[in-house]
Amino acid sequence: MCSFLSIQKECHVLKAAGCKVHHATLSVLADIRRKEHKKLKLALFLQSLGTTLTPSSATVATVATFLGYTLSGNSLRPTDAFAVFSIFNAVLFSMGRLPYAIRCLGEAKVCLHRVKEYLDGPEFTSPDDEVLLPDLAIELVGSTFAWEGTYGDIKKRKGKGRRKSTAEFASQGNANILTTVLHDLTLKVERGSLLGVCGGVGSGKSSLLSSLVGELRLLEGKMRIMAGGIAYVTQQAWIFNDSLRENILFGLPYHKMRYRATIEACGLSRDLELLSNGDLTEVGENGFNLSGGQKQRVNLARAVYSNREIYLLDDPLSAVDAKVALHIFQHCICGPKALLREKTVVLATHSIMALHECDVVVVLKDGSIIERGPPAKLREMEGGKYAMMLKESLIDGFPKNPEIPEKKESLATEEHPIDLNFVQHVIKENYATKSVKKPFKKYLTMCGGFCISIISASAMVLFSITRLFNSIWLQIWLDAGNGNNY
Structure with a gap:
């Protein structure tokens, strides 16, 4: 997903230069999109499955409870039945939030993992404790700086001209990469002066400023x-x-x-x-x-x-x-x-x-x-x-x-x-006066066709009728008593 968004963000460069996209690049994009589509399809399927089974489980539990209670020889009174039915409806609300709660837990885990990576990073060490000369504000003596991060972070910086050499080292059990970007810098900046830094793209201007704030x-x-x-x-x-x-x-x-x-x-x-x-x-x-x-x-x-x-x-x-x-x-x-x-x-x-x-x-x-x-x-x-x-x-x-x-x-x-x-104030909207049949037809086609759309609509109507019939069936069952009235 990150690779696809990165390529998408840089598309304006290709458009501005009038370049044609190579077939290999299109193949890479199609492969990334295919993997993303597969994961999204699985996630939506699991979400739909959970949304469908959660209300059904409460209904099945209600029916199973009443059947077990009556088959064991007990008499089901209306007050008890509706009390149990109300309890199961309350439980149904909580169970309906269960899929969303699981998704939130997953997102929280990802966030906590990122916070943990940040907190487990190396501590920032302050610059040299030696006293500066009274007229100096910044002093660099033979300084060499490097970006520190994982392979993915270094790969992102590679296109910006910052990659010169790499050295792997183990830090707290995680393999990080040092990418040297500034070499043997000797610089003295007087207090109250204006220092200009220039150079070509990727020459290290931003890296020099980042090194002064401890990011390198x-x-x-x-x-x-x-x-x-x-x-x-x-x-x-x-x-x-x-x-x-x-x-x-x-x-x-x-x-x-x-x-x-x-x-x-x-x-x-x-x-x-x-x-x-x-x-x-x-x-x-x-x-x-x-x-x-x-x-x-x-x-x-x-x-x-x-x-x-x-x-x-x-x-x-x-x-x-x-x-x-x-x-x-x-x-x-x-x-x-x-x-x-x-x-x-x-x-x-x-x-x-x-x-x-x-x-x-x-x-x-x-x-x-x-x-x-x-x-x-x-x-x-x-x-x-x-x-x-x-x-x-x-x-x-x-x-x-x-x-x-x-x-x-x-x-x-x-x-x-x-x-x-x-x-x-809000600008007045311009309302379209054309027919919406064509866009609606296209929408149904993108949903999988007319057959799939009709089946989905019928399933939603059937689900609503089933939920309504649940209370009606319970009332008929209680009115019937032990069956002698029919």
């Missing part, structure tokens, strides 16, 4: 990080089902001035005006649906509001347009009045505009640092990777003092405009 295993070398906490903005934005304000506060107390400054710096002011309840609007699965750029800016605002000493930003400008990116960079990341101007920021990005304003730029390739230094120095290196990236780009850098015009259109609707009708 340190195999060799040393890593020292200053105290004060780290705020990490991932490349894949996420929100949870709550108000927009709670998504930004993330459990921290509300400070009005700090909150408003964060909203303005991250370019969310216009979004709050468009939402029906402002920052109290519920977002997430059960609330208002935010665009990708809006989610990314909410993630950035969450990190900025946390007020940490070190900020790790994994390409936060990629999900927004050029104007919003400029606003965020100048008011939040790097500018005379930027909120993070006194913080240590590590920015992984493909934007030459942003890299040109960094204090130091690090260029990665295949998990190793191939260039480092101020942007002006790297730009002058002939044949260097950064110089080649600069030549390929049509933009030479951010303007020093650009004027950002106040525009009433969205700073926030760079991807999809927000439909105010959706926020404030």
Whole structure:
């Protein structure tokens, strides 16, 4: 199922490139789908069997109890019969929930197994306890990092260019795999500086940021990080089902001035005006649906509001347009009045505009640092990777003092405009006037044909009549007494 969903998720790449799917790929998809269909068919059959047998068991038990009681020579009185009948009906309700309870127990077992795997994982070891120099925030000395996980986890990362070498080891009886992704890194980041990280796809930019928060295993070398906490903005934005304000506060107390400054710096002011309840609007699965750029800016605002000493930003400008990116960079990341101007920021990005304003730029390739230094120095290196990236780009850098015009259109609707009708009231539906005979006929055909549909409908009607006849038969039996009345 996971493989099928992964292939399905990446289909847009094939469609965008206009590629044709190979016959072998279609065979793999058909095989996965066939296995999934087989398991779903078995699960639905067992569920239908349980749903059918559960009510029948109560009826059979009632009949067997009354027959046994009367055949043993006892006289069945109406009060006793209906009392027993009521008890069996109560038991029937409990038994009807038994199949669902068994399914819930199975799901709970899977969830507990996942929690157990997480809790049984290796404990995170803090960075080297040696004291950092007063002017340094991060220091890596000959550091080699590796992803740690099962074969399935490593296989998923293989397509992202992160797989270089593997080493199996036994941990608590489970075979895990170490996949080395960063090699012999030596890096010093000064406090209050802006470090830019660039490189090709799969070069290790995201892995470098993950290593600083302890998600990668340190195999060799040393890593020292200053105290004060780290705020990490991932490349894949996420929100949870709550108000927009709670998504930004993330459990921290509300400070009005700090909150408003964060909203303005991250370019969310216009979004709050468009939402029906402002920052109290519920977002997430059960609330208002935010665009990708809006989610990314909410993630950035969450990190900025946390007020940490070190900020790790994994390409936060990629999900927004050029104007919003400029606003965020100048008011939040790097500018005379930027909120993070006194913080240590590590920015992984493909934007030459942003890299040109960094204090130091690090260029990665295949998990190793191939260039480092101020942007002006790297730009002058002939044949260097950064110089080649600069030549390929049509933009030479951010303007020093650009004027950002106040525009009433969205700073926030760079991807999809927000439909105010959706926020404030429900759009009137358009009712179809055509006949529904053809779709109904197709539905019956997909159910197995007319014969199967008629048999299924007859079985449901017969089941309802049987349930009703149960009480009628009991009343007739009690009225008959010992049989002398007939």
